[in-house]
Amino acid sequence: MSTASDTRVRTKAVRGKAQRGASAGQPGKTRRSGRERQPWLPWVFLAPTIVGMGIFTVLPIIASVALAFFRWDIISAPSFVGFDNFAEVVQDPTVRVSFLNTILFVVVAVALQLGLALGLAIMVQEKLPAWLRVFFRSAFFFPLILSAASVSIFMRYLFNEQFGVVNWLLSLVGIPAVPWLTTPGGSAAVVILVYVWQNFGFSFLLFIGGLASIPVETYEAASLDGATGWRKHVHVTLPLLSPTTLVASVMAIINALQVFDQPFVLTRGGPGDSTRTAVMVIFESAFQRLEFGQASAIGVILTLIIMAITAAQFRLSKRFVFYQ
């Protein structure tokens, strides 16, 4: 194994040895001479990415954590304030409401997204004319290619209280006009619906992949044992799909925690603070109120939540996920 990959960095000089193949003793020699020759070579390949990430990702992460302990408005010099930013942020009612909103949003949106995606994926993967399967798959995938900003722009018109298509459709079945974007509950519902509309296709794709990897024989065996319809899915599909479900839920949760575009364009966080999210308060404290230290503190808290969820994924996958 190691000799095979070593030959990849061999140069002209070791050509003869390479030709003779990996006989014992020689690979060690050639490896040493290969390293002495161009030990810097891999670093030339790596330089653009490593330098770029160092400047634009790693340093900013360190700076962000450091900045969380300072008070800084760009204009005057930063002053060290210890954990003050965290204390203020945790007590700030707007920040609190925004984190609560975000958690509520994540729970409802992710549940809807996964439920829809799983149901539709099962229906698409069962017996169906091939052209219909292709059509449905493309249709459900389609919103993913649009920009969340554009989607929010046209959805705002569709959810207009007086002239919107949504309320018009509801009026057909006798439901009076819903004040979608002017009430806290209505706004939250619109943000969730628009977000799920655009993102369920991603979980759908993951579930399609997971379903395709379940061997047909498993279903045949289940049918022989008398399992039909729903029971087949509850006892065969769901357990065998659990690795996919775990990945899909973690990715959906992490993405939903960072929601910004939809509430920003649809509601600007209102009415009141009813649709303000965690990332929106980062944006506002940094770029509108110039409290960069506080913004970083909120960012650090959000990152810790995301890391905790990722860590929990690894724990859970060991315990509950059923691998074949």
Added chain:
Amino acid sequence: MTTTITRPAAERVVHRRKRDWSVAGRIVLLSLAAVLVLGPVLWTLSTSLRPPAESFQLPPSFLPLNPDFVSYGQVFKQLNIVALVINSALVTGLIAVGQMITAALAGYAFANLKFRGRGALFSIVLATMMVPAQVTIVPVFMLIRGVGLSDTLMALILPAIPTAFGTFLMRQYFMGLPADLAEAAAIDGASPWRTFRSVYAPLAMPGLSIVGILAFNFHWNEFFRPLIMTISEQNFTLPLGLVSLQGNLGTGSISVVLAGVVLSMIPALVVFMFGQRALRDGLTAGTGK
């Protein structure tokens, strides 16, 4: 004996009839979902093709039967859409090409070259994916401001070029290519650079196109970074320009805003039609499918 043979056959008929019903039921449910997904997009298209005065016409029409292109003319007048398109294309194109080049190089090094600390370095690259961009945006903004690049397109392009996900994707791709190719190239006297340039890079084109298409799709639609990094309207990208147009017009001429939205969707549609497979593979890569 005969009864035991015929009975299952009869059951099968019943079963099949039941299955026909369930197929029909599924098609109805799936079609309903497809209508809910595609309906809003069709409404957007057909409303953009109606005169502004009829924007809020109810019952709505979902098919543009008598297309009217007034709104499209208006978009060009009310919004400097040519500049927006050029900005978006420049930003997206340069990021995509930059990501393809840097990810190919780094992915190749992680897959095919040996060096001390390879595993550790790769873990660090992967770990950076966990930190959301919104968290690093404040220091990145300071940095960009510090080097005098604030309110330029470069402020959007440079930080987006190094890509952890692209590097991961290309490493996977290069590891899937046969190792004997390098051996053969070495026998033929090719230098390591040439081995990469003339043997591996051309073979990795499908992987590279996934990186490029993903970058295009993400950055063409990006809203958060342009909102922070650009200040003057001449540096806006399409999504930002459209949102500010909607803000300026209120609910006055919806069809004009929607015409802009439809125009901004065209490149994404092209990708959807010709690169759907690559996009799907890219989006689900690294999820252990």
